Amino acid sequence: MTRISSKVIREAYKVSKLLPPLLRATKNLDLAKCELQWIKRELPKNKWTEAVIRRSNYEPLQYVLGSQPFGSLDILCRRNVLIPRWETEEWVTRLSDMIRQHIKDTTQLKILDACTGTGCISLLLHQKLSEEAKYKTDILGFDVSYDAVTLANDNLNKNEPSWSLEKSSVTFRKSNIFHWSLNDTAESFDLIVSNPPYITREEYSSPVTLEGVARSVKLYEPSLALIGQYEFYEKLVDITVSTNAKAFIFELGSNDQATYVEKQINSLAAGWKTKMYSDTADKIRCVLGWKKDTVWDFLVKF
Numbered sequence: 001m002t003r004i005s006s007k008v009i010r011e012a013y014k015v016s017k018l019l020p021p022l023l024r025a026t027k028n029l030d031l032a033k034c035e036l037q038w039i040k041r042e043l044p045k046n047k048w049t050e051a052v053i054r055r056s057n058y059e060p061l062q063y064v065l066g067s068q069p070f071g072s073l074d075i076l077c078r079r080n081v082l083i084p085r086w087e088t089e090e091w092v093t094r095l096s097d098m099i100r101q102h103i104k105d106t107t108q109l110k111i112l113d114a115c116t117g118t119g120c121i122s123l124l125l126h127q128k129l130s131e132e133a134k135y136k137t138d139i140l141g142f143d144v145s146y147d148a149v150t151l152a153n154d155n156l157n158k159n160e161p162s163w164s165l166e167k168s169s170v171t172f173r174k175s176n177i178f179h180w181s182l183n184d185t186a187e188s189f190d191l192i193v194s195n196p197p198y199i200t201r202e203e204y205s206s207p208v209t210l211e212g213v214a215r216s217v218k219l220y221e222p223s224l225a226l227i228g229q230y231e232f233y234e235k236l237v238d239i240t241v242s243t244n245a246k247a248f249i250f251e252l253g254s255n256d257q258a259t260y261v262e263k264q265i266n267s268l269a270a271g272w273k274t275k276m277y278s279d280t281a282d283k284i285r286c287v288l289g290w291k292k293d294t295v296w297d298f299l300v301k302f
């Protein structure tokens, strides 16, 4: 565990008596100063001390402040639902920019967002694609967690007034991916997107993850949103094939998971191309697939 010197604690105390408790969670004076600024800017003065105490007990700042920016959206965050991550924001932004750049015709896009959590992926895709009048997007997000679906709907209601949903729709509902069947919707999708649970039980149980930020993840974020291995990808590939989708993008945490998806899709259906994508931190982050000789061929440039 990173130790904080008494010199740094004294320095922090000179700036504000609210800083030393924040240092316990951030382990870094500059970061603690930043967090204090956000707390002061976003919460009323009578909530500052409570916020600092919660944070000093490693509660993630997003739960304390109640939201997290995601693209140009402000996504509401509450305990029991995973906080959206920058890695997800990055690929969702890239995907929507590429769709806008390469799908030129007026098109109806049907998108399924499996394991939707706060609804951040569905909502950012909708927001970015509906800026282009030529698209009509119908997005369905589902999650097994009642708290997640409630929060996703709250996020939809928060953002909806500023959107034109006349041509498009975003819907969230409670559903278990392992009980998901085509009868659930009786329709097909063009694109399947998902950020499923993908941290292995061993990684999750490893004492190394009791350090720093990971400590707050373990203490406060739901393990239901985190722990998973191949079973989610097996089901996602099934859904891709059974809904006659033309493309997919799944977030993941390892090369093994990407290779698993590539093997699964090629064993179940012919004519698919796949690609692995690494984020700007140079970590493998997604596997993508698309049907050859379709409008989705542009994904080769992802």
Ligand SMILES: C[S@@+](CC[C@H](N)C(=O)[O-])C[C@H]1O[C@@H](n2cnc3c(N)ncnc32)[C@H](O)[C@@H]1O
Residues within 6 Å of the ligand: 081, 082, 083, 084, 085, 088, 114, 115, 116, 117, 118, 119, 120, 121, 142, 143, 144, 145, 148, 175, 176, 177, 178, 194, 195, 196, 197, 198, 224, 225, 226
């Ligand atoms: C890694 S989180 C991703 C949440 C959100 N898509 C995001 O990117 O922030 C995974 C989500 O999968 C959901 N989940 C876990 N098991 C599930 C299941 N069997 N069926 C559907 N959703 C599930 C969790 O509730 C959680 O919201």
